[in-house]
Amino acid sequence: MKCEMCDFSKEIQHKIFETTYWVVNISNNQGYLGRSVVILKRHAGDLIELKPAEWKDLMKLIKKMEAALRKSFGATMFNWTCLMNNAYKKNPPNPHVHLHFIPRYNHKVKFGDIMFEDPEFAHFFNRERKISVSADVEQQIISKIKETWGV
């Protein structure tokens, strides 16, 4: 069965980083600068299916991601979600574990000639806040994050 997350995890042009078990791809929605998706490299449908090594690796990855976004763009704090709703639009559902990483900012950040804002800071993120950046700016964002990754 076709899996969008398996496909997305292989789209290397969007990749920020990968570990043994996870790939981090930049989200196509940069409404929150640095928004990313953390995708399990193998097809498994629920958090309860994670193996201890995958879970342990995720913890390390979270630390690296948060540190990198603080350093690269001065992110203030982070929202994490693990939802998998879309996969249940199909019958049978075919979910694939992934997490959404939404950096939040108590200040504006100008990058690539775009002013990124978070007027809902300290509140639930605004699902209507969508910014599509050019492939060029996307690569600049990835490069900027990678500069600070794991440092």
Next chain:
Amino acid sequence: MKCEMCDFSKEIQHKIFETTYWVVNISNNQGYLGRSVVILKRHAGDLIELKPAEWKDLMKLIKKMEAALRKSFGATMFNWTCLMNNAYKKNPPNPHVHLHFIPRYNHKVKFGDIMFEDPEFAHFFNRERKISVSADVEQQIISKIKETWGV
């Protein structure tokens, strides 16, 4: 500094379960039946501060919770979020790690004379979907979940 999550973690009338490092309390909003909050027992403000034993314990807890909700109320799948936005309304912020557990249902469930519905199933959860249940029904929900907890 006052911490609402420290306080909430000690409100034993809402407790479903606890492990060495985490407490699970039923949410006061039962818009999604079995909605709960998983609270770290010590005051720490970010996922990156979790110790390996706390992280490992969380994985076991997630497995138990999902299994229990499938058995008790037939939950179909689960949304997890770790946000901590509210803590940043104050200056300085004083966040305390907690996760929101939102069981999702592809069917209606009648319990305690209340019909719980999830018309947005397979879509983002509806933040306006709020049900306050009586203390009596809350205890019935807790009991029903505990019956299947860890089985």
